[in-house]
Amino acid sequence: MLERDRIARKPMRPELDRSIGLVDVGLLETFRELVTGNSPWPLLLWGPTGTGKTFAALCLTDFCPDVVLLEADRLAKVGWDPDDFVWQRVRDCELLVVDEVGARTGSANYTAPADAMERCADLRERFAGRVAIYITNQRPEDLADLYGDRTASRLMCGTAFQLAGEDRRLHTREETP
Secondary structure, three states, rough: OOOOHHHHHHOOOOOOOHHHHHHHHHHHHHHHEEEEHHHOOOOEOOOOOOOOOHHHHHHOOOOOOOEOOOHHHHHHHHOOOOOOHHHHHHHOOEEEEEEEEOEEEOOOOOOOHHHHHHHHHHHHHHOOOOOOOEOOOOOOOHHHHHHHHHHHHHHHOOOOOOOOOOHHHHHHHHHHO
């Protein structure tokens, strides 16, 4: 599959069974506040592994006609050509969702270097009114240590929402016969 087709395909990750009714009620209200302009973008969605952060963002993408969903490490692999299709889509899409912000690889390095995350956040700020969802397992106050003050400021300048609780994946697996 061509990169262009992979990024532009809808719905996002259709193999995942999802329903907006399973999203945290407080987060649904936060979504409403964001899309009506009553809360500032971007949304920093954070919390422990398995609490439904990516699930919730995917449910929201079903309501937006022009979405780009990327994992943070993908940004580091794109290169720096401003005419690259991926950077054009990051800049121009209606909603950008960046998952795994600050996630670790097998080494001590983080998946997306600070310069790639900063470029992403800069593009959204300059061209798209900061409309983005950044998903992380990291606490907001730890993002500056990972990416530097400049990038952390861009990621946290809007609305932050914490999802808490047990790992839904493990809980669901235990209930399955």
